[in-house]
């Protein structure tokens with residue numbers, strides 16, 4: 001049996017070890033948090049911290065065997081270095097390119113790089129590489145030193161051991177328990193789990209691999225499309241210069257535009273253009289997309305709404321027999337120089353459409369919903385395209401974020417005039433029983449539209465004032481799809497299942513040539529037929545023409561599209 005004095009020493013030892021262990025947790029945890037905060041922002045920091053927490057807490061768990069403690073030290077160190085590498089890599093990319101690792105640019109660069117290029121790159125960027133590596137080394141040493149100081153279980157008779165173990169105060173135990181519970185929830189949720197460095201970077205390297213694989217094909221596909229377009233031999237039928245601008249926006253529902261009769265003044269500038277331009281500008285009153293998301297919508301716009309032919313898989317090596325041509329390929333074959341200026345960063349769109357252009361400008365390099373680059377950023381690039389003197393046939397495609405969720409990222413801070421007074425729109429939403437959060441989204445959505453009105457009007461102004469007054473210019477604006485923001489249901493976002501997901505604006509301006517006017521602007525228009533009207537704006541003739549699908553022509557015939565929602569009437 002032990003004497004009282006030895007027991008006291010043991011328990012002092014245990015409490016010293018206990019304090020050490022909490023200090024170890026604190027230092028390792030703080031180091032991790034600092035590195036996480038370097039590479040992530042906002043809610044992401046909390047999510048990553050929760051994912052990291054179980055291993056850090058392990059340091060507070062008393063272990064008796066020295067071998068287990070060594071295993072723990074190594075495990076905690078590796079774990080922490082995983083988060084550290086992730087944080088540093090992200091911080092480096094943000095700092096250098098304002099880009100996230102899964103952005104098209106970074107993925108593309110990683111997929112494109114060979115050993116020689118990597119060494120060239122390192123030679124150029126060694127300074128920042130040294131700085132970030134130093135941060136990593138400091139973190140490694142700190143974590144290494146403190147991970148060794150995890151809790152030790154002091155050998156002593158069973159009765160005393162249990163009394164020492166219960167010395168952890170109640171609130172500490174509760175806190176640890178809550179943290180572990182939250183961590184369990186985090187690991188159970190797929191979107192959270194995906195943020196874990198090991199999962200994220202494993203998937204990242206898979207994306208790079210599959211991109212590498214797919215690329216050869218895409219370049220091949222574009223080469224075949226260009227050859228196909230040359231074989232079609234489209235003809236430019238006009239004398240003199242021609243400048244055509246196509247503005248494709250994202251997630252704009254025409255019901256929210258004052259231009260289309262909305263109750264809030266969301267489009268003052270476009271209304272002013274309309275008043276000024278008279279019959280040079282047609283606002284197509286009943287425009288519809290036939291797709292509720294971007295990729296299929298753009299595919300249809302640029303392939304004339306024609307389906308891929310069924311034998312396309314077998315005909316890879318020969319000509320695209322039966323496959324619809326790509327509009328940009330046709331424009332180039334007819335002598336147009338093509339620009340693609342985008343505030344999106346989407347790999348698929350870049351590969352399937354943008355890379356057909358002679359000049360590609362991807363202004364926004366952070367992918368997905370968190371990307372906060374405002375659409376106005378593209379205006380300078382568009383001005384440069386207008387100023388280009390190397391050609392007198394220009395097709396400038398501008399791809400905007402429009403009002404893509406999150407709406408609050410689509411307009412400048414403090415530029416929401418719709419959130420401080422109760423107007424008719426607000427009252428209407430209240431009467432329809434829309435909850436507060438939907439009404440708040442609607443206010444933000446409308447503020448996004450107001451900013452959008454500025455960008456779109458600037459683009460129209462640039463087009464109207466480009467070149468000499470007698471030179472032909474045309475401009476077409478439409479959205480890839482609509483958006484539901486409490487229009488017919490308590491929801492906000494893309495909406496394949498309600499008509500709001502398909503109700504888009506479509507506006508055409510040109511300084512020469514007929515446009516629909518009077519009753520003709522009431523004819524419904526479908527976005528998958530955009531190509532047929534664009535060929536009219538471009539003055540290109542080709543063998544595949546279908547005049548009955550050109551909304552600008554006299555022989556236009558509306559046909560209702562097959563969309564997965566019941567639409568009472570396409571004429572309203």
Ligand SMILES: [Zn+2]
Pocket residue numbers: 250251293294295404480481
């Ligand atoms: Zn979209």
